[in-house]
Amino acid sequence: MEASKGLAALLLVAGVTMALMDSAGAYVFYAGGRDGWVLHPSENYGDWAERNRFQVADTIVFKYKKGEDSVLVVSKQDYDACDVNKPIQKLDGGDSVFKFDRSGPFYFISGAPGNCQQGQKLVVVVMAVRHCPPISSPPSLPPSPPPTSKPPASSPSPAPVSHGPAPPPFPEPRPPTPAPSAAPVPGSPPPTSSGAGISPAPTPIEPPSSSSSSSSSSSSYASNWSLGKTLLLMVLGASFFA
Template sequence: MTFLGLLLLPLLLSFLSSQALARKFDVGGRDGWVVKPYENYNHWAQRNRFQVNDTLHFKYIEGSDSVLAVKEEDYNSCNTNSPMEKMDDGDSIFHLNNSGPFFFISGSTQNCQNGQKLFIIVMAVRHHNPPPPTPVAPSSEAPSLPPQQIDPFSFSSPGPSPSNEPSSSTRFGGFSTSVGVGVWVILIFTSFIELV
């Protein structure tokens, strides 16, 4: 692998993982943030899974409406007087920076009362810890081997790892990838750069 390839490796891996983790949701789909969308906003929200670092995209006509992030009681009563955040540029992005419930209403009380409101729940961050080791009856057989050192640039598969070792697979947004796939992507990418 060339020096340029080694420099680009961390950048490419960072890009791939950030793209796989965060998603952008267009609120209301093609209708956007309107009074009477094709699908009720809360039905839309129930069909989706929101995670920390995802973003909500509210699209509407600037000057004719706005989006207010509010507390639950203001959501229920359509109170537009004390929002936690107001967005009114017509192309608003809201970053879901923590887990839990989020409440949004139109800046127009009448629009809110006619159903232009959204309630979502952002799932708690789950750390993918390896499962605890399975208890094994003591045996008089050979002692267990020390963990293997894996060279990420080698093309051969290592032998099976002991059951108490964490897996080399990592989950990104529902997809399972392994170190080997990342290495192949990088090798193909650097080969392409060398050809150009």
């Protein structure tokens, strides 16, 4: 039983001293922390406001007893002078709730006579709204151009054509033909074999030259002339002696 009461007290203190988040995502702050909207809080209102961060749409709650105190929203001049005669807005229903509808400073003072002069006053500075750029889909890229056909590879230039007659093809090597065997010349030595299956070429017989022929003819003619002359002398001598 005692543990349940202690847990409930801790939850109550945590709800008073800490900022809570409502269903809309905004925070709810309790002015002065656990002490509430009182004359002499344990923590100065200025220090409490400096360690918190307020944004547009957040809410601040002033806890006090109805009829004993009130909350006045005033200008900076009235805040500095603690003037309670012309407030911008007056909250006196007890546990008053104020919602921040803009950024900038807000000035609060107590409506009880003399409390503002004793330090029951609060300045809340609401942070400016930061507009985040909407998340947009990435820009669509332009369609890629169709692939262009590559130019044909340059073929090597043909060799210059000669207009002259084409050279004859190289003759294929032919096997050596055996030389015809010549009739053996009388008085010449028999041929000897210089290789397997190949007879040596016969020695050519040179024909007699024209000078030899003429000399031979002259010799024959001289011989015949001498012979004829001898025969004639013999005939003449025989007829003389007869």
